[in-house]
Amino acid sequence: MFVSHPEYQFPMPPALDRPGSQHWRMVELTLHAPWFLLSMEIADADEPECRMTRTLCIAWDIDLAELLRSLDASQVKGIVCMMPAWQSPSGQWSSREVREVWLHRSVSGQHVALYDVSGETFDCGLIPEHVEPVQRELLLKVGVANASPPVPRARGSRPASRARNPEA
Numbered sequence: 001m002f003v004s005h006p007e008y009q010f011p012m013p014p015a016l017d018r019p020g021s022q023h024w025r026m027v028e029l030t031l032h033a034p035w036f037l038l039s040m041e042i043a044d045a046d047e048p049e050c051r052m053t054r055t056l057c058i059a060w061d062i063d064l065a066e067l068l069r070s071l072d073a074s075q076v077k078g079i080v081c082m083m084p085a086w087q088s089p090s091g092q093w094s095s096r097e098v099r100e101v102w103l104h105r106s107v108s109g110q111h112v113a114l115y116d117v118s119g120e121t122f123d124c125g126l127i128p129e130h131v132e133p134v135q136r137e138l139l140l141k142v143g144v145a146n147a148s149p150p151v152p153r154a155r156g157s158r159p160a161s162r163a164r165n166p167e168a
């Protein structure tokens with residue numbers, strides 16, 4: 001889970017703030033457990049051709065699964081699972097890019113199964129001892145079409161999306 005403190009709250013300018021939102025310069029992880037970064041592309045309601053990427057920090061795999069059920073798969077640009085030191089070969093926090101998210105259910109419980117870019121399966125918590133039959137539901141497969149290829153650029157140059165348009 002994530003926690004923050006009042007001294008780390010950022011005073012967002014009112015024109016950029018959403019009602020009820022709070023903005024933080026720093027958050028702390030209270031548990032050394034896997035968590036997720038979910039990047040998705042959102043279209044502006046007034047100007048559908050205007051899109052922006054939103055990235056959510058998600059503490060629990062089941063919350064990720066529930067959120068994915070509510071999204072159009074084409075919105076998802078990527079999922080990264082942040083792995084704590086105790087689950088990492090380096091002994092430090094590391095990341096795994098997620099390609100597939102599955103929900104496995106049986107009478108004994110449910111768990112989220114993940115597949116990384118190499119096709120290796122992993123999970124983030126205690127797995128119930130499933131009793132057959134086990135229902136396996138694919139919640140999302142992040143396809144090549146969903147991932148934006150990197151744009152090559154010269155060292156020190158600005159990305160095209162940030163370059164100024166002199167005609168504007």
